Amino acid sequence: MLTKRERTRLAILDTSAALASEHGLESLSIGGLATKTGMSKSGLFAHFGSKEELQLATIDHAAAIFGREVIVRGRSAPRGVARIWALLDGFLDYIEREVFAGGCFFATTSSEFQDRPGPVRDRIGEQIGRWRSYLERAVEQAQELGELDPELDPRRIAFELNAFVQSAKSQHVFFGDARVFSDARAAVRDRLESLRAQEPLAV
Amino acid sequence: MLTKRERTRLAILDTSAALASEHGLESLSIGGLATKTGMSKSGLFAHFGSKEELQLATIDHAAAIFGREVIVRGRSAPRGVARIWALLDGFLDYIEREVFAGGCFFATTSSEFQDRPGPVRDRIGEQIGRWRSYLERAVEQAQELGELDPELDPRRIAFELNAFVQSAKSQHVFFGDARVFSDARAAVRDRLESLRAQEPLAV
Numbered sequence: 001m002l003t004k005r006e007r008t009r010l011a012i013l014d015t016s017a018a019l020a021s022e023h024g025l026e027s028l029s030i031g032g033l034a035t036k037t038g039m040s041k042s043g044l045f046a047h048f049g050s051k052e053e054l055q056l057a058t059i060d061h062a063a064a065i066f067g068r069e070v071i072v073r074g075r076s077a078p079r080g081v082a083r084i085w086a087l088l089d090g091f092l093d094y095i096e097r098e099v100f101a102g103g104c105f106f107a108t109t110s111s112e113f114q115d116r117p118g119p120v121r122d123r124i125g126e127q128i129g130r131w132r133s134y135l136e137r138a139v140e141q142a143q144e145l146g147e148l149d150p151e152l153d154p155r156r157i158a159f160e161l162n163a164f165v166q167s168a169k170s171q172h173v174f175f176g177d178a179r180v181f182s183d184a185r186a187a188v189r190d191r192l193e194s195l196r197a198q199e200p201l202a203v
Numbered sequence: 204m205l206t207k208r209e210r211t212r213l214a215i216l217d218t219s220a221a222l223a224s225e226h227g228l229e230s231l232s233i234g235g236l237a238t239k240t241g242m243s244k245s246g247l248f249a250h251f252g253s254k255e256e257l258q259l260a261t262i263d264h265a266a267a268i269f270g271r272e273v274i275v276r277g278r279s280a281p282r283g284v285a286r287i288w289a290l291l292d293g294f295l296d297y298i299e300r301e302v303f304a305g306g307c308f309f310a311t312t313s314s315e316f317q318d319r320p321g322p323v324r325d326r327i328g329e330q331i332g333r334w335r336s337y338l339e340r341a342v343e344q345a346q347e348l349g350e351l352d353p354e355l356d357p358r359r360i361a362f363e364l365n366a367f368v369q370s371a372k373s374q375h376v377f378f379g380d381a382r383v384f385s386d387a388r389a390a391v392r393d394r395l396e397s398l399r400a401q402e403p404l405a406v
Contacts, residue, residue, distance in 0.1 A: 022318060103317055110377050111314045114306055115225060125378065159386045163370035164363065174313050175328065183362045194397060 013061035021100035024112040062105040063127040080142045103173035216264035224303035227315040228258045265308040266330040283345045306376035
């Protein structure tokens with residue numbers, strides 16, 4: 001059970017993550033958020049002591065939303081090809097449902113902080129890296145189970161599969177063309193089928 | 204032979220395209236460009252009557268640079284798989300050489316104008332669309348020549364191949380990880396090989 005303070009904090013972060021996915025993390029200000037949430041500035045300062053603290057908490061909150069919507073769904077599927085599919089299909093579904101109105105939180109903010117070294121950029125990189133590691137680990141598990149060819153570099157396979165999803169995302173955000181989702185699902189499916197281990201493991 | 208006026212215009216656009224690829228098209232101002240190029244504001248106004256005119260000319264200039272660096276190189280290769288490879292390898296090479304210091308002109312500006320309808324957003328979309336059509340046409344040619352399976356949807360193949368390059372680009376810009384280029388080249392090569400027509404056409 002969350003305390004009132006925790007619930008308030010989460011409500012602020014829902015607002016700041018939505019704003020940042022549309023206008024970037026630099027657009028966040030304690031004053032602007034106070035107007036948007038109907039709270040006092042001093043009330044907001046009690047939760048986040050500085051703009052940077054608010055930005056870092058917003059990044060972690062966006063990652064938690066992604067985790068709840070995509071990773072949890074992937075983890076509920078059996079290990080192996082089924083889990084890889086559940087992760088990527090879930091990611092595409094998450095983009096289609098437009099969980100973040102402004103497109104993709106991490107696309108917007110990584111482009112924004114590309115040339116601004118510091119703790120905010122580092123945190124964005126860490127959270128993107130966590131997704132990539134998770135996908136790579138899922139590929140390794142499918143290899144260990146004998147479902148995918150064990151000779152292949154799991155990092156490279158994860159790169160390819162992730163590329164289809166990321167590309168669908170950016171094309172959808174800019175062009176609003178829904179065909180990219182079926183393109184991406186077909187690409188992931190074909191690639192996974194072409195990577196099947198040649199000889200099934202002896203049972 | 205270019206006139207002095209045309210040379211001046213191109214020099215201004217080189218500067219504005221470099222600035223926009225790093226800081227976005229909204230960062231362009233006649234005043235700021237005057238400082239950067241050492242020209243007078245009135246001299247700049249003689250070339251571009253408004254900020255929007257400057258933004259549109261900058262987009263076309265960035266597309267012309269891409270055309271010169273990537274499309275011309277692709278067009279010099281024989282039609283078919285050789286041309287598809289030359290286009291994608293050339294695009295990767297263009298990113299590696301960091302022709303635009305700020306990363307990718309079209310990634311920065313399409314993210315910036317994602318939610319701002321109008322002529323600037325339309326022009327960005329047109330130029331991105333031209334690249335996609337060009338790649339798709341190259342795939343169709345390879346199918347017509349019997350080099351790639353004619354049963355496949357050229358739009359989908361172009362989507363997949365382009366995804367590898369776009370993903371390498373965004374990962375390179377943010378993480379500076381050079382392995383993504385060899386990942387992307389290997390992915391393009393494997394995909395092209397898996398798409399070879401099953402039976403060569405009778406000659």
